[in-house]
Amino acid sequence: MEMTDVSAAEAPVASNPVMMRASKVCVFYGEKQALFEVDLDVAANEVTALIGPSGCGKSTFLRCLNRMNDTIDGCRVTGRITLQDADIYDPKVDVVELRASVGMVFQKPNPFPKSIFENIAYGPRIHGLAKNKTDMEEIVVTSLQKAGLYEEVKDRLNEPGTGLSGGQQQRLCIARAIAVSPEVILMDEPCSALDPIATARVEELIDELRENYTIVIVTHSMQQAARVSQRTAFFHLGKLVEEGATDTIFTSPKDKRTQDYITGRFG
């Protein structure tokens, strides 16, 4: 095999157009401010990793990107977030549509208590993406293929999704997110409940998905951020401390707080 592939860490950065842009984003949970004026561009077809100690606001920020925070009582978001230049907090925006364009994969795999097939088919069905049964079958198969799961489950598509291993369940959830043709996939610590092998599979998948999707990933594993992302943003105490090419962040970060965090000096 020829060695033409570039690994995630060496892939070219910059130049890609902006897919999502956050400007002066603040988040309040009641009186408490959780996020302070975050400005961050998410470039298309890149993996952006959000890192930082627990409670730093990285997950809060991630959840702003598809308005998951709307579901939390007393949560208020100010500032502006755009997806391909359209304000996602515009009152005219259909949140269900938005969450199809900006899909999400959670920490713990959460397949629906239905068959593998139905897990994937559910989204396309409510969004009316399949005209007929053949269409739907094609969507299910391609989604599973893109998520690198098809070969493992093709003979048991009617068995419950919950019967799969943890790593397979997580890839099923990724397939489910892919099925509705999103632009962006948000991942909130997608590997924290997986063993190293399943983690490696998901990381490999993330690298492949980058070709067609934009990915924002929250991770507690510094090494994972270094491995899978092209850009890294470091959050601390609700502020975006430093953002830049992953290569730079992990070899010569500019801010002392970033250096202290990634080298294990506070956390």
Next chain:
Amino acid sequence: MAEHIVSAFDQELRQLASRIAEMGGLAETIVNDSVVSLTRLDAELAQSVVLADRRLDALQFEIEDKAVLMIARRQPVAGDLRQIVAAMRTCNELERVGDLAKNIAKRVIAINGEFHSKKLVIGVEHMAELAMQQLKNVLDAYTQSNAEEARNVRERDEEIDRLYTSLFRELLTYMMEDPRNISMCAHLLFCAKNIERIGDHATNIAENIHYMITGEQLTDERPRADETELSANDSDS
């Protein structure tokens, strides 16, 4: 720099730095002894240099093993990673410095009994003093994490190069003056080249230190003042 949450990591980094310091000290001694053995044509001292170089080699292996183990165990990033990488590179440079000193010592053993006059060695001795000063300064820059001093060392290498060029001409003159000088001067030329190389290694260490501290590689070419290759070509034609 604040301490790591895992204190064993700090301890390992400190050990690594102290091993480099130890290696540096030993390299200085070996270079000094080799030059003294040359000026006095002391074969016994030269022999001790050859033996001491083995200790330097052993230290290099030890540092490399430690560094590899730390990378495997701690997955260092940023400043920690640069420190470990710099230690690995620096121990290689110091090992080479030891080899060059050993070469000088071996020559001293070979020279034994050759005709020579004191004045021939003076230039080499002077050049060696400068090289040893460079080595000392760069090792100080390492222990004090002083990027500016590292840059200074790098700048000053030019002086050694210049001295080497003039020494080359001087030794040629002695050879033309009296053919009995030729054998000794040929040995001295090699010794001078070894010393000039020691200076280059000090410069490499300086670049490592600069990278370790700042994260930036010093890439711009230094002006080269070593013109002996040019003059060697001239004399060919």
